[in-house]
Amino acid sequence: MSRDEISARVIAVIAKTQHLDPASIQPESTFEGLGLDSLDGINIAFGLESEFDVNIPDDALPKLRSVADITDGIARLLEAKEASA
Amino acid sequence: MKRRVVVTGLGTVGSLGLDTASFWDALAAGRPGIRPIETVDRSILRFANGAEAAGFQASSYFEAKEADLLDRFAQFAIVAAAEALRDAGMEPADIAGPRTAVVLGTSIGGQQTVDDGFVELYRKNNPRGNPLTIARTMPNAAASMITMRHGITGPAWTVATACSSSNHALGQAFWAVRDGLADRALSGGSEAPFNPGFLKAWEAMRVIAPDTCRPFSLDRKGIILGEGAGILVLETLDAARARGARIYAEIAGFGMSSDAHHITQPSADGAAAAIRMALDDASLPPEAIGYINAHGTGTAANDVTETRSLKQVFGTHASRLAVSSTKSMHGHALGAAGALEAVATSLALYHGLLPPTANYSSPDPECDLDVLPNAARHAKVDAALSNSFAFGGLNAVLAFRSPDAL
Numbered sequence: 001m002s003r004d005e006i007s008a009r010v011i012a013v014i015a016k017t018q019h020l021d022p023a024s025i026q027p028e029s030t031f032e033g034l035g036l037d038s039l040d041g042i043n044i045a046f047g048l049e050s051e052f053d054v055n056i057p058d059d060a061l062p063k064l065r066s067v068a069d070i071t072d073g074i075a076r077l078l079e080a081k082e083a084s085a
Numbered sequence: 086m087k088r089r090v091v092v093t094g095l096g097t098v099g100s101l102g103l104d105t106a107s108f109w110d111a112l113a114a115g116r117p118g119i120r121p122i123e124t125v126d127r128s129i130l131r132f133a134n135g136a137e138a139a140g141f142q143a144s145s146y147f148e149a150k151e152a153d154l155l156d157r158f159a160q161f162a163i164v165a166a167a168e169a170l171r172d173a174g175m176e177p178a179d180i181a182g183p184r185t186a187v188v189l190g191t192s193i194g195g196q197q198t199v200d201d202g203f204v205e206l207y208r209k210n211n212p213r214g215n216p217l218t219i220a221r222t223m224p225n226a227a228a229s230m231i232t233m234r235h236g237i238t239g240p241a242w243t244v245a246t247a248c249s250s251s252n253h254a255l256g257q258a259f260w261a262v263r264d265g266l267a268d269r270a271l272s273g274g275s276e277a278p279f280n281p282g283f284l285k286a287w288e289a290m291r292v293i294a295p296d297t298c299r300p301f302s303l304d305r306k307g308i309i310l311g312e313g314a315g316i317l318v319l320e321t322l323d324a325a326r327a328r329g330a331r332i333y334a335e336i337a338g339f340g341m342s343s344d345a346h347h348i349t350q351p352s353a354d355g356a357a358a359a360i361r362m363a364l365d366d367a368s369l370p371p372e373a374i375g376y377i378n379a380h381g382t383g384t385a386a387n388d389v390t391e392t393r394s395l396k397q398v399f400g401t402h403a404s405r406l407a408v409s410s411t412k413s414m415h416g417h418a419l420g421a422a423g424a425l426e427a428v429a430t431s432l433a434l435y436h437g438l439l440p441p442t443a444n445y446s447s448p449d450p451e452c453d454l455d456v457l458p459n460a461a462r463h464a465k466v467d468a469a470l471s472n473s474f475a476f477g478g479l480n481a482v483l484a485f486r487s488p489d490a491l
């Protein structure tokens with residue numbers, strides 16, 4: 001999966017779980033800029049796990065503060081999943 | 086003139102043992118009751134450990150027909166209440182009637198019964214609900230059952246403020262006795278959170294530690310859920326003296342506040358407001374406090390915020406306070422937490438021994454208080470606080486005075 005494709009799907013998950021217009025979220029958007037807090041982050045992670053069929057470890061959550069952070073993290077989880085498949 | 090209120094009986098059920106003597110032995114030794122979860126299938130969970138009341142069997146305490154009516158949270162409360170009354174040396178005639186109050190806290194009441202019912206309905210496609218579900222589930226079931234068993238006809242109610250529930254309950258019971266609504270009270274709380282549905286909900290919140298609970302430690306990773314009950318007998322100082330009762334501690338003040346901030350993130354200002362109110366209510370200057378039984382959940386957010394709130398209220402005296410989180414041993418028993426911690430605080434004052442923060446491994450510069458790492462400390466302190474801060478920003482703080490100060 002290309003980075004752009006992951007990023008687009010991450011944006012779709014954030015939009016859906018946070019009731020935001022997808023057009024208002026860019027690949028460079030941050031949680032702070034979008035007005036999202038740590039509880040929103042937990043909810044977004046829950047949506048991402050279903051979307052990408054991955055497990056996001058608890059201790060990774062505080063580090064996920066932007067679309068770019070999440071895209072990088074999901075890319076790594078997908079690579080690890082492929083490698084172990 | 087306000088009446089003075091003292092603690093004369095203690096009852097405890099939890100992961101440190103099924104009575105108060107075992108509870109105190111473990112706290113004094115710094116020995117946690119955190120173990121692999123036994124009562125729920127761990128294979129469905131992302132975390133493995135909890136602080137369960139190991140060995141607690143309803144059949145040891147109740148006839149089969151009685152047990153049918155009781156969710157585990159009510160069983161815990163009834164067993165702890167019976168111990169507290171025995172410990173207080175109260176005969177049935179001493180507590181029956183309209184001058185005794187029962188005020189209990191619980192976060193979720195009979196959740197296990199709800200979960201069992203959902204398994205029948207949704208997984209087993211059994212369309213017939215258990216007729217005892219409502220009676221077992223209602224959060225006031227524990228308080229109601231205690232009134233019936235002991236013939237208590239005075240005011241009785243249940244408080245649900247998540248992790249502050251039993252501190253709110255104890256504070257209201259204290260005020261009720263102080264102000265003459267009742268002459269004595271059975272108060273505290275109970276919780277039985279170990280059922281699959283509720284554990285999955287906690288898992289999704291991502292605040293459960295994968296190993297153990299390490300409050301105020303740099304490498305803390307969250308809470309460990311606990312279960313059990315703590316029940317305290319409160320009565321007026323005059324009544325306790327008249328009958329020659331053993332007095333563990335005086336409850337001297339109670340404070341509560343709401344953060345009006347965030348549904349899960351704590352606020353130092355809100356916590357500080359409740360602490361100040363408890364000190365004012367007790368007419369205690371901040372410098373009189375020697376020990377604080379902290380809320381100390383072991384989450385990144387709570388322990389830093391609680392440290393800030395203590396510095397806000399106590400200023401330079403904060404560095405002279407002994408502060409510990411006994412959740413490191415009995416786990417976070419949610420609506421029973423404040424009650425277990427009130428038992429711990431009363432016994433700390435009575436014995437002159439401050440229980441430690443167990444599982445502590447390395448200092449966090451943002452939690453730079455004297456947190457009694459891993460070993461209890463002999464110290465006679467004049468007064469102590471016990472903090473509870475709930476999700477939803479509802480804070481409840483109890484102030485205690487040493488029995489030596491009476």
